[in-house]
Amino acid sequence: MSNEKFEPVIIGFTCNWCSYRAADMAGTARMKYAPNVRLIRLMCSGRLDPTFVMKAFANGADGVLITGCHPGDCHYIEQNYKALRRFQLLRRVLNQMGVEPGRLKLLWASAAEGAIFASEINKFVEEVRALGPLGWPKEFQQVESTPVMEVTA
Amino acid sequence: MTERIGVYVCHCGTNIAGVVDVAEVSRWAGKHLAAQGVVVSRDYKFMCSSLGQELIQKDIKELGLTRVVVAACSPHLHEKTFRNASKGAGLNPYLTEMVSIREQDSWVHTDKAAATDKAKAILAGGVARVAHNTELEPLRVPIHPATMIVGAGIAGIQAALEIADAGYHVYLVEREPSIGGHMAQFDKTFPTLDCAACILTPKMFEVGSHPNITLLTWSNVEKVDGYIGNFTVTICKKARYVNTDTCTGCGICWEKCPWKVVDKVFEAGMGSRKAIYTPFPQAVPKYPVIDRENCAYFKNGKCKACQIFCPTEPNSIDFNQKDEMLEVQVGNIILATGYQLFDATRIPQYGYGRLPNVFTSLEFERMCNASGPTEGKIVLRDKKTTPKTVVIVHCVGSRDENYNKYCSSICCMQSLKYAHLVMERTGAEVYNCYIDIRTPFKDYEEFYKRVLEEGGNFIRGKVAEITDVARTPNEEGKLIVQVEDTLIGKQRRIPTDMVILSAGIEPRHDAKEVGKQFGISCGASGWYIERHPKLDPVATMTEGVFIAGCVQGPKDIPASVAQGAAASARVLGKIQQKEVALEPVRASINENQCSGCRICNNLCPFNAIAFHEDRMVSEVNPALCQGCGTCVAACPAGAISGTGFSNEQILSQIEGLLLVNVDGNLTEAVPG
Ligand SMILES: Cc1cc2nc3c(=O)[nH]c(=O)nc-3n(C[C@H](O)[C@H](O)[C@H](O)COP(=O)(O)OP(=O)(O)OC[C@H]3O[C@@H](n4cnc5c(N)ncnc54)[C@H](O)[C@@H]3O)c2cc1C
Ligand code: SF4
Ligand code: SF4
Ligand code: FES
Secondary structure (H helix, E strand, O other), rough: OOOOOOOOEEEEEEEOHHHHHHHHHHHHHHOOOOOOEEEEOOOHHHHHHHHHHHHHHHOOEHHHHHHOOOOOOOOOOOOHHHHHHHHHHHHHHHHHOOOOHEEEEEEEEEOOOOOHHHHHHHHHHHHHHHHHOOOHHHHHHHHOOOOOOOOOO | OOOOOOEEOOOOOOOOOOOOOOOHHHHHHHHHHHHHHHEEEEEEEOOOHHHHHHHHHHHHHHHHHOOOEEEEHHHHHHHHHHHHHHHHHOHHHHEEEEEEHHHHOOOOOOHHHHHHHHHHHHHHHHHHHHHHOOOOOOEEEEEOOOOOEEOHHHHHHHHHHHHHHHOOEEEEOOOOOOOOOOHHHOOEOOOOEHHHHHHHHHHHHHHHHHHHEEEEEEEEEEEEEEEEEEEEEEEEEEEOOEEEOOOOOOHHHHHHHOOOOEEEEOOOOEEEEEEEEEOOOOOOOOOEEEEEEHHHHHHHOOOOOHHHHHHOOEEEEEEEEOOOEEEEEEEEEEEEOEEEOOOHOOOOOHOOOOOOOOEHHHHHHHHHHOOOOOOOOOOOOOOOOOOOOOEEEEEEEEOOOOOOOOOOOOOHHHHHHHHHHHHHHHEEEEEEEEEOOOOOOOOOOHHHHHHHEEEEEEEEEEEEEEEEOOOOOOOOOOOEEEEEOOOEEEEEEEEEEEEEEEEEEOOOOOOHHHHHHHOOEOOOOEEOOOOOOOOEEEEEOOOOEEOOHHOOOOOOHHHHHHHHHHHHHHHHHHHHHOEEEEEOEEEEEEEOOOOOOOOOHHHOOOOOEEOOOOOEEEEEOOOOOOOOHHHHHOOOOOOEEHHHHHHHHHHHHHHHHHOOOOOOOEEEOOOO
């Protein structure tokens, strides 16, 4: 690894009703946080198809953040419990695939919790930074081409 | 690439352009996203202005754009604006996407290079996604013309009358036995000092007798189903144990009832009522309720005094009455459930609850009220002695890091009102201990001047302690208010007979749960969040649910009334459109792909998925589906697609977002 600080790329899934609004709130209040997370808006965390997470890792994300309303606050009653189940499953699957479970994070944030949203993003960016690059796209390329002696990301 | 995509990057004055190099983002998109179908990329000072919108429309027409991406503020602010602009130029509105580079980028980052790179990534995500957007038509559903209003304080009353007078039906739900809310407890109202009952009672009476209002007091909302235009609300009408068809409200029953109960709600603990009661003489409706918990008959099967003395034929007391569940259909809902007083016992050093002559503001309101527990006499807890000195403490529990951080906005004026009333009715010496005097509305500053001229004393300082431990002979037998007078930089101890704590106002203890029933949430201070703090203060994020009065934040009576009227105007506007366009974000099942496993059937929180036994396939009812997308994500056969949030859209957006590395270069590993 070079001396330059590693800047992870993180994909964040938000739900339309709470966590996306928490992000909006952090913005309106001009709270500052690390620029490493790129957000996608879903209607609800229940929409999160596990393949979305795999897709993000496969396309170069170093971490994935799943966010939604607090348990009991989901706009669609309780779909975030389904997201919670999928999150737990994904962590296990990722682990089996040799990916540190710490690259996947779940965060509940209400529309009022801009500050929590910002500080949790900062925390997660540092955690993923510590894990280093995942480099899935490169690894896959190498698997397909002739094996190399040393793999450094 | 078959799509012709136009990209528009907004400066938002300096809001975005101050941090993100918008010209660079737009240039980059024009060059590097050409492979994704971008044929034009522009940046402009204010995209949402009419000139900005015309820019898009001109390009749609002249360049034959088939898709549009606007990188600007949050889609929650302007998605509608830009979709309508596209529609104006003949492009289906759902082929326009908005991505946020303000709330999610320029406003939260300081590193200009990183923010510019992030803007590129966000934009690339939007471009990749929009290519998979499909033409959608909003769903049109009829609006039920009836409205439910929850909470009958002055805000709810005003809203109910406006809608009912316009000729539409209102269900007004109030959990107390009478309507009126806090205002009914007051004697005089600032700044005009008109008598609260004189201006409120006529309105209450009008509500009670209006042919378009169904008044449901002593009732709770149990359940809310549906969506704008078509809510089904289940209301529990608690048993009153009084037959309202025959009761005349004569009052003999509560006169004869032998059981006295301290009234903690209406009398704020200052007075008592009976086990069968109406909270106050002008109550609407006039029928009493039996408070089961304190009724001797319900407790030990004996008494029935009320029934024995009830003069009506047939007898109006009915101990067998049961709670009644009512289901009503409404198109819109207004929440006007108000506030509760800050609990002053939470500040132990002020001695409330321990030192008898420390009163709260609501207690004092009841004391001033001619029909209250002291018949309007300002006296100490012994109900005899007139105070010679009164200290009024402002901001109790408000503007305080330990309790509520916000300003309750009404306590300064309320304290000035008390200063005036005390001086007028007792001639006592009055001290107001304040942090700042805030009198920003019409005639408020004038009222402050008036109280100053009447001889009120003002001490600028936060009260540290209220005690009865005397240090000098002249403090003996008195309460002592310890305060630093910050204008002269001196600690003062003011001996006094009476202290009034101007307790702040706070969200009702159950505001969160109640909000949840209606799909709306509370902000950091606990008040309901409005759709926009400046431009849409009475709407909420849930279509068809409005808020009015103190539920939205602390405010005085004129502002509560104004919001009640505003919310009703919004509801009337909806009713008159007769139908509403719903976002066409819905799930649909491809029958040919559905394996009939039924996994989705039980997942749907709205029971929108039905199974057809004959064909062995599932089907989504689009009128019930709310578009959460859970079933889409769960279907093992991949048979369900979610319009507006399809797998293709989301997967492409992920690709787009990751097209740009942190260093702003296109990712080599993943060619777009
Ligand atoms: C001590 C004091 C003195 C004041 N003096 C003045 C004054 O002189 N002048 C002035 O302009 N303003 C004054 N105010 C402010 C004034 O009280 C408010 O602006 C006004 O009463 C707000 O009305 P509202 O309808 O929003 O709420 P509320 O009066 O609180 O009414 C809400 C109603 O909703 C009902 N409710 C609550 N929850 C539910 C539920 N879940 N289901 C059904 N019903 C429910 C309640 O029982 C109540 O009837 C004073 C405030 C205080 C605390
Ligand atoms: S989960 Fe998919 S396959 Fe199973 S019933 Fe529902 S739509 Fe059909
Ligand atoms: S998208 Fe959500 S609401 Fe619609 S049918 Fe599927 S599970 Fe039900
Ligand atoms: S709407 Fe936020 S998690 Fe369901």
